[in-house]
Each structure stands twice: as structure tokens, then as C-alpha cells.
Amino acid sequence: MKRILLVNPLPSLSLYSWPDVADITGRPGYIMNIALPTLAAMAPPEVEVTIVDEAVEALDFGGHWDLVGITGYLTQMRRMCDIADEFKRRGQLVAIGGPYASLSPHVVRPHADILFRGEAEHTWPAFLADFSSGHWQTEYTSHETVDLHSSPVPDIGKLRPGAYELGVVQTSRGCPFECEFCDVIVYLGRRQRHKTPPRVVDELEQLYQAGYRSVFLSDDNFTANRRRAAEIMTAVGDWNRSKPRPVALYTQLSIDVTRDRDLPLLDLCAEAGLRQAFVGIETPNAEAPREVHKRQNLRSDLVEDVHRIQRRGIMVQAGMITGFDSDTLDSFAVQYEFLQAAGVPMVLLAMLNALDGTPLQRRLAEEGRLKGLLLSDAALDTNIIPKQMTSQQLVKGTVWLLNRLYQPRPFLERLSVFADQLPRRSQAVASDETDLAFWARVATSYAALGSELRDVPVEAARLFRARDTHGLRTALVFYRSAVGVLRRWGLWDPRLGARPAPDFRSVA
Amino acid sequence: MSTRSVAEIEAWLLTHLRERLGPDAEDIDAHLPFSYYGLDSLDAIALAAELEEWLGVAVTPDVAWDYPTAHAVAAYLGPAPSPEVEPGAADTTLAALLAELEASD
Secondary structure (H helix, E strand, O other), X not given: OXXXXXXXXXXOOOOOOOOOOHHHHOOOEEEOXXXXXXXXXXXXXXXXXXXXXXXXXXXOOOOOOOEEEEOOOHHHHXXXXXXXXXXXXXXXXXXXXXXXXXXXXXXXXXXXXXXXXXXXXXXXXXHHHHHHHOOOOOEEXXXXXXXXXXXXXXXXXXXXXXXXXXXXXXXXXXXXXXXXXXXXXXXXXXXXXXXXXXXXHHHHHHHHHOXXXXXXXXXXXXXXXXXXXXXXXXXXXXXXXXXXXXXXXXXXXXXXXXXXXXXXXXXXXXXXXXXXXXXXXXXXXXXXXXXXXXXXHOOOOHHHHHHHHHOOOOEEEEEEEEOOOOOOOOHHHHHHHHHHHHOXXXXXXXXXXXXXXXXXHHHHHHOOXXXXXXXXXXXXXXXXXXXXXXXXXXXXXXXXXXXXXXXXHHHHHHHHHHHHHOOOOOOOOOOOHHHHHHHHHHHHHXXXXXXXXXOHHHHHHHHOXXXXXXXXXXXXXXXXXXXXXXXXXXXXXXXXXXXXXXXXXXXX | OOOOOHHXXXXXXXXXXXXXXXXXXXXXXXXXXXXXXXXXXXXXXXXXXXXXXXXOOXXXXXXHHHOOEHHHHHHHHOOOXXXXXXXXXXXXXXXXXXXXXXXXX
16 A cells, blocks of 8 residues: 655745634635645555645644655745655655646756646556556656546545635636736646536535535636536536525636626526636736737726626626736826725735746746746735836835725725625525624634724625625635735735825835 | 844844945835845845844744745744733624624614
């Protein structure tokens, strides 16, 4: 019997890492990672797989493993390398794979005995066969994209039970768009490959049986293929409506799903149980989508587009970016005003970065506009020399925008706009014990933030009278997390956040 | 954990940043990221080593990645502040919250 340890490293602190919310959700982790359970499902009976996700449990470097396998994204890069080095120092055989290893193999190679590049459905079984024979290679590269029919149902039984707020079902891989800055298409390609609707439902049922009532439909762009999206949502809706307590679904959409002709699809998503959508809006700067070839974002009224989603009871979570070539010093305040008007409570803000393998990195290298490695999270640093402002101005503007967005008053204003878009509830919804326990945890968590923030949940709840509170709940969990991130980064500055625009007077 | 206060550590960091940046540098703001001051990875590692020597406690070379401002590094390495939760604050908030939610129904 071979014993394999698979590790999901702790990510760096960021708005994407959802820290400080376990006391509200009652669970140590926020979102499940299904890469390692998928690998576990491919292992033959004579291989025993153990999974450790550092987001929910401590990693023990002791003991002996026949192999330690480590996955991870860019945000997990430093911890990934540290873990690999420590296990190697202890004489263990270490393999590294996953998105970051695939896109930046030159960084990972010195830390790994065995490197996996690309999707693992072909290479992992090939390695396991080699491993059992005692003769394996030092690198396994997948040269072709994987048909998702060959990807097994993830073995979520290997994860700690009840450890996550959100379960995950991957519905497709790849994205047909060609955004210049995106590394997904470099790693997974532009041909979108889908799971069948029955397969998606099977995985949802597995999560339901395991107790999950919120599920992220992991997809690089759920509605890119309208026909496939409709087929999946029709099946998922039928399944969800058969449950005594339907599952709340989250996914990623592109903003062009709000075109008139696509509104029936958006209605279908809402009826199936979609409650939250991450949308890469990136910027209200109309020139930027042209600049980075994000043609699906060439829209005439982004505020109305967001409201069209919200009116269907779906909360929009926006991915936003500063530092496009066409951005100027006015862009920070413009971005703030847009987000307030659109009523987007949850904003994931980062500076534009040129990631390994992307067309953006190639273009900027040719233009001589790349600078050294990232020092910190992408919210606070970039490897790009900006075009119409200095690096200092870009950092200062972004820090102002983060503070401005997440002071309590602007956050409540965005929630108010969002609540106004929601349909009015026609009948009372009785709170049950689960609800009461949740709100008690919210009250305790916010009270610990001090008088400045203690009453945010109360004021927020007032805005949602006769409206569904699902989005409110998620927004309050996220806001607690965002405040924690800004404070731990040392950025939290109410005086700066009170300024209507960044002050560039002292900046070169 | 260092015996130095958060304010002391922050002052030390600001002084050392000022020395690195030269006499023409603007005033250092403890709440702006190190990236704003053009600190690169080698600078950050060197700063961590000097800080470790001064404090007499271990400081990981990558401390500036996880704690990207002088204030964050100081708060991390200094004594933990005692919690300032007002007694009964959570109960008061919960009562008000439930009143709002019931009004909502």
C-alpha cells in the first residue's frame, strides 16, 4: 500500500481568501477546493490518499509518506514552495502541480522532485502507474486538454466533513474569450469543455447529501456557451426544486449576459437557484475593454446591466482592476462612483498584473514596461510600469479606493442600491433556529470590531425590509472579511476613506 | 513576540525606510504599502534581517509580503492589544438586528 499526502497550501491574505469569517459561518474554511478530491478519486485501491487543506487544518510535517503532492494558485505560491522545501528537507518525495506550477514552472521546478504541468486527468494516472512500478519521470506534462467526461466525480469524502461554507461543482473548463491579461485561457485553453447536466446534478446531490446548502458552480464563464448553460440550469433547476430546502447557487458570469436576447437565460438561472454571480466588470472605463480585448465588456450602460442581474435576486460580486493603460488619475474616483451607482456590495479590487504566459506579459515585455517580481498581493503591487501615471500614483489611488469602498457608509449605500433592485417579498419568511444562530454570530463578530462598525449589520438589515436577505447575509460575511484584510494589511484608514478623491499632491 | 511596543517598532521601520530612500524622500506613511516606496524583494529581505537583529526575535524574511505596510509589520510583531469589546455590545446588536429582521417580516 502506497501512502500519498495531498496538500492545498494556505493562500496569502487577500480579499479572495475570506479570512476572519469562521466565527460567523461556523466553519473553518469558506470555499472547498476540489482539485485534490479529484486526484484522490483517480487513485487505485492500493494507493491510500490523505488530503490536508491548510485553510481548515494544520499541516503536520512529521510521519512518512511515499509521496507528498502539492497544488495551488499564484496566491499560494510562497507557501507551496515553503511546504515543498520542508518536506524535501525531511527526505520526502515531493510533487507539485496545479495552475501555478503549469503557468510558472520555472519558479516551481527547483522545489519539486516531480513537476506536473497542465490538467491532471491523463498525467496523474500515468504517474501512479509508473510510481507503482518504481520508475517514474521527473516531469509529467499534459499536451492536450481533457474531455471532462474522463474526469471522475471528486471524492469529497476525503475532505474534513462540514469544513466549508461553499461546496463546489466544476461545470466546465476553458473560456472562449481572449482577454489579454487572463491566464485561464493559457492554462485551460479557449475551447470550453462541459460536464453533462446529469453529471452536474450527480455532483450536486453528493454535496447535498454531505450537508451543503450553498454551492459554487465553478466555471470560467458559465454563460459563455448559452445553449450549454441553459441545458445545465434546466436540469439543476428541476433538481433544486425537488429539495425541501433548495441550494443557493453561485457562479461566474460575463456582463454581456444582460443583453435583451439573453434575459430568458438569466431568468432561468435565477429560477434554478442562482443567488450570486462573480462578474469580471474590471472597470467602467469604456476604453479599457478594447485595450485588453475583453470584448464582452463593451457595453453601453454597465450600471443598468448590473441592475438587470440584481432584479432577478442575484447579487453581483464585482472583480475590478486599476492600472489599465487608458486609466488616468481620475479613474479611481470614477470607479468608485460607478460601484456606488451599481450597488455592488462586494468588490474584489486588484491592480492589473502581467501574469506568466499571458499576451499582456508579452506585449509589455516588448514595450519595456515590466518590472521585478511581485512584492505583495496584487491589490497592492504590480509588475507593470503604468502608462498614464506613476507607480506611486497607482498604488496611492488603489489604496484610497479600497479605503473609500469599505468604510461603513459607502458600503451601506451600495447595499441600499442593491436592496432597492430586489423584488419585494410577498409573504413573511419565518426565521428558524439556524437563522437565529447565524445572526447571533454576526452580532458577536461585528461587536468585536468596535463602535465604528458594530451597527453595520443592524443598519444593513433595515435596508432589506420585505426583501430576501440571502445577499445581505453573504455581503455581511464578506464585509467582515474585507475589514479584517484591510486592517491586517495596515491599510485601514477612515480619514483617507472619507476623502471624495485620492490626494496626489505629494506624489511624484 | 517582541517586548517593544507597536509604536516603537513602527518608528524603527519608518526611520529605516527613510534611510533607504534617501534625504529627498517624502514623509513615510506607515499605512501605505511598501510597494509605494519602491521596496523590492531584496530590500524587504534585508529589512527583515535588520529588524530581527534589533528586536532580538525571529522575523521571517518574507514578513513584508504578508504584512505589506510598516503599521502591519509592527502590529504583527508587537504585543497583541487587549480586546476592546464593550460588555454587552453583542447582545445589544443582536436585539436590534432581530428587531429589524422581524419588522422585515
